[in-house]
Amino acid sequence: MLFQAASKQCHNGNPMRAFFVPFIQDALRSAGIETDKDILIEKPTEKKFGDFSTNIALLLAKELKKNPRTLAGEIMEHFAFPEGTVVKTDVAGPGFINFHLEPAFIMRTVRDVLSEGESFGSNPAGKGQGAIVEYVSANPTGPLTVGRGRGGVLGDCIANLLETQGYDVTREYYFNDAGRQMQILAESVRYRYLEQCGMTVDFPESHYQGDYIRNIAETLFIEHGDELAKSESLSVFKETAEGIIFDSIRKTLARLSITHDSFFNEHTLYKAEEGGISPNQAVIEALDAKGFISKFDNATWFLTTKLGQEKDKVLIKSSGDPSYRLPDIAYHVTKFNRGFSLMVNVFGADHIDEYPDVNEALKILGYDTGRIRVAINQFVTTTVGGQTIKMSTRKGNADLLDDLIDDVGADATRLFFIMRSKDSHLNFDIDLAKKQSKDNPVFYLQYAHARICSLMRMAGNEIGFNADSATGEGLDVLDSEVEIELASALLDYPDVIQSCLRFLEPQKMVEYLHGIAELFHKFYQECPILKADPAIRTARLELSLCVRRVLRNGFTILGISAPESM
RNA sequence: GUGCCCGUAGCUCAAUGGAUAGAGCAUCAGCCUUCUAAGCUGAGGGUUACUGGUUCGAGUCCAGUCGGGCAUACCA
Structure with missing residues (x-):
């Protein structure tokens, strides 16, 4: 909106x-x-x-x-x-x-690309406003899976897009190291540790089976011997596991140039603020004041049936612990309190039911939920040699994001994740992503950039063309069909950014850049550049520079590299 | 059962309610003595799952049917 x-x-x-x-x-x-x-x-x-x-x-x-x-x-x-x-x-x-x-009119306008440079496509619409993009947000129970990567890249691109609009963007990772899943994680590590100590244990099927659990247990065994077997306490297992796993998650994300400005620990919402109550408790009281809270079956309920939903939802379980919904609402209250005018949440289709409750609660509490936008991405399946791979973190047979990056590289990983609409199930064809050929869209895009760089090197050496000082003054001598079409397409770049933001869909940028690359290759094929007469030559070099500028700006948003030669 | 997403060329996918539904891959036919052939040109390929409706106009919106995925926890 x-x-x-x-x-x-x-x-x-x-x-x-x-x-x-x-x-x-x-x-x-x-x-x-x-x-x-x-x-x-x-x-x-x-x-x-x-x-x-x-x-x-x-x-x-x-x-x-x-x-x-x-x-x-x-x-x-x-x-x-x-x-x-x-x-x-x-x-x-x-x-x-x-x-x-008039062709010359288009050519004169395309000079903007050179004069605006890195900021071509940007505008100050969001200046002075804070935006928060929440993405990845995986609890530290295991290494990142391929599926998580899609949301990570999507969130990162959305954050990049918002930055072009002048927003002060906070990239946030929300996590919980206190819940039941972490408990299971700690127990899993303890079981493997006891195995290390030579004991036979009956490892529960419900626990984390992955090899990384064994590795953590081994680390503990090397450090402590069998000393930890005597204690019933899980805390050392939990803390060690969390430390190691979080470290690995951050490393994996860093390989994809995904970074966060802030890590928000859900547990802080459980703690009372100085001289007051906890953010969780504050939500309960505020909802209660509006008549949406009831206690029965030993639990505290959010009366969503009053809002036309089928069932009421538990906010505080009979154990006394909050369910995930309560801190989720409290978390969003902090976003409002932190003054963000735009809040984007990126998550996978499996969390689809999470959002409506949070939204309703915030509305009841009087917050303007129109400032929240949710980007839900559908699942990823990977195919190798035509075979699809199913994944499950619990069973430990997940395809790991790290393995994928090892396999196809960071650029291909990023581009493949966002080259399809987030609403479509993504079929990640590993064989295609590995191909170092024109079939692979990553190479097609990057090749166009490298080709221009090569051209500029030669132009610099042979005729002393200075790419940095080009203004595009001479562009209006160009009037062939492909040149006009290319110039006109370059001017669409700002539209594409708006369109990506409107739909929270960086996929449109991929498609656009593919079209630009295609037009450039065609132009390159049809129009001699260095061999043309000086005026035409300069103009064509300038047009190529405009193409390079748009490609670079687009690559920056997508987070892929712009190789100077290939 | 109910909610959300999807169903478009052989395959993977595009297409603000707009003009003859487009790309890539695959298939077939061409282009390197020439600035990177990791490229370019051309051809074939469609009842947009199905049935109705809304209107100047529907792949797109509405209702229903069929198929696939996800979710329907006092897990997150």
Whole structure:
């Protein structure tokens, strides 16, 4: 919602689109048409329909009770575009108005890419506002699995996208080292430790089976001998396991350039604040005051049936411990109290039921839940040689994220995780990701960048072209079809960022960059660069620089490297 | 049973309610004496799971049917 408004007004998107809006508004006014409809400028599906089009006549036809084509013709008569911008307008199809642009106009506009550089595509819409993106948030019960990686990369990209909009972004990892799962973890380590001490133990099926448990037990045995076998206390097992596992999680994330600014321990929500009550207790009392709390069966319940849900939900179990819901609500209260104006939660489809309760509770407590956006990613299956691998952390047969990175590299891991819509189940084809060839989208994108870098090296050596001081002054001599198409596509980059944010979907960036790479390769194939006449040569080098700029900016958002040579 | 996601070319996937539904892979046919062939060009391939509805217009929205995944805990 926050981004929809911005995008509809065309202020942050493609500079060409922003150009049209006031002229269309003027034309409507001159034609005596009053409307508050958003003026949508889009790129036609086919080149013969021109460079841009608007469906405004189609939108207005109904309320004005006119044939859309006739209406389009009437609006068109009132256009007053400046010299050297729009060559031709026409009406086509059911009533689209198509604009054909002067090539030089596009080429002059694409200079923005060079002058704005790293900040091309950015805008200060979120300036002065805090945003928090919560992602990964795996409890330290085991190494990260492939499935977790998808959410991690998704969250990281969303954070990158928000940074381009000027937000002060906090990347947060929420975890719990006090719950039942951690208890089981500690017990699992203890069992393996006792095995190390030479005892025979009946290892429960419900416990963590993975080899990493044995490794932790071994570490403890080397350090302490069998001394720990005497004590019934689990704390040393728990703490050691947590330390080692968290360390490994952070290392794995770091390999994918995923970092967090803050690690929020759920347990802090259980502790009373100075001279007061705990954040958990505060939530209970606040909900109670609104009449949504009841105690029965020895537990404390959140009366969600009052909100039309099928069942009430337990907030405090009969054991006296909170269920995960209570700290979750309290956690979100802290986000509001910390002053974030935008909160993005990234989690996997298995947590789908978690969010609605939190949302309802926050609403009851008077918080503006419109500031929260949830990105839920569907599951990942990996395939090797056509065989799919199923995973389960508990059984220890999970495909580990670390193994995947070892196998295909960090860039491919990241790109593959986000090159499909988060709503689709991801089929991670390991064979494809490993391929060092054009079939692999990672290489296709990076190759385009490396090719440009190579070009710039040669241009520097042979003709003393200085890529750093290029301004794009000479770009408007270019007028071939592929050059115009490429330049025009580069100007879409800001739109793509807006679109990614609107849908919390970096996948759109991958697809866009693929299109840019494709157009560049075509341009490179069709247009001689270094061998062209000096004016054309300079312009083509400048256009290549614009492409490199957009690729780099996009790679930064996706978090993949931009190799100078391959 | 109920809730959420998905169903589009042989395969993996795109497509703000807009024009003739697009890419890549695979298949077939071409392009290196020439700035990186890790590239480019062309061809074939579709009842958008099914049935209705809403409207100028539906892959997209609504209802239902069928199929797959996830969730339906006093686990997180």
